[in-house]
Amino acid sequence: MSPLVIHLASGNAHKAAEFQRLAEVAALPLRIVAAVRMPAVVEDTGTFPGNARKKAAALRAVLPPDAWVLADDSGLCVDALGGAPGVESAYYSGPAGDPAANLAKLVEVMRPVPEGRRGAHFVCVLVLLGPGGLERLAEEHCAGTLRREPAGGGGFGYDPLFVPTGFERTYAELDAAEKNKISHRARAFAALARWLKGKSATQGSVV
Numbered sequence: 001m002s003p004l005v006i007h008l009a010s011g012n013a014h015k016a017a018e019f020q021r022l023a024e025v026a027a028l029p030l031r032i033v034a035a036v037r038m039p040a041v042v043e044d045t046g047t048f049p050g051n052a053r054k055k056a057a058a059l060r061a062v063l064p065p066d067a068w069v070l071a072d073d074s075g076l077c078v079d080a081l082g083g084a085p086g087v088e089s090a091y092y093s094g095p096a097g098d099p100a101a102n103l104a105k106l107v108e109v110m111r112p113v114p115e116g117r118r119g120a121h122f123v124c125v126l127v128l129l130g131p132g133g134l135e136r137l138a139e140e141h142c143a144g145t146l147r148r149e150p151a152g153g154g155g156f157g158y159d160p161l162f163v164p165t166g167f168e169r170t171y172a173e174l175d176a177a178e179k180n181k182i183s184h185r186a187r188a189f190a191a192l193a194r195w196l197k198g199k200s201a202t203q204g205s206v207v
Contacts, residue, residue, distance in 0.1 A: 003029040006128075007063060009055040009071035011038045014156045018180075019070065019189065025180055026193035032070070035059055048073045048087055048125040049137060056127045069129040074185060076158045078146065079119040080110070086123075089158070099157050103150060106161060110146055118146045120162065124184040128192055136195055140187035155179070 008016050016034035023030040039058040043051040056071035063069065075089035085092040085106070093101035110118065121143040128136045143165045150160030152172030159171035164182055171179055180186045 009059040022189040052127040122184040138191035142184040
């Protein structure tokens with residue numbers, strides 16, 4: 001049977017590859033493809049679920065009605081900054097959405113914050129849209145702390161600064177197998193995977 005194609009509401013190839021690995025970990029016959037022409041979306045809802053739904057709807061509007069769409073809205077919430085950058089994580093350094101500039105800004109902003117007050121957590125909200133008005137939402141977190149300087153060459157975004165609880169290495173220093181067991185995105189996708197498998201078991205036609 002051909003894998004179910006799910007269109008990711010993002011042109012980010014790194015995210016598409018990460019979701020594809022998560023699908024393989026979950027033993028789901030899925031093919032996650034990044035949007036070739038993702039419509040422009042103003043992420044102005046002020047919430048992770050609202051932004052994810054907005055991105056999913058925007059891509060769904062330019063695809064066939066039976067297409068499956070997956071949207072991800074994620075961010076880093078820093079305790080000492082009152083939850084910032086939060087939903088503005090992708091644009092923390094300005095409207096250009098430059099990941100390197102975002103990371104550099106966070107390093108500088110957090111420089112005076114002492115150890116013991118550098119707690120943070122990643123949030124991931126996934127919205128899956130399917131035929132017939134189907135919608136499923138999953139939200140998960142991963143708690144940790146922030147290093148003073150970035151470390152590691154893997155991952156993307158704020159990964160080189162974030163050390164998940166129970167680890168001494170950053171997200172960017174973990175290999176893909178390790179990260180895909182504990183990350184916010186992995187946990188949210190696992191919740192969707194359980195739902196997809198349950199739906200397939202009862203209806204026999206989803207995946």
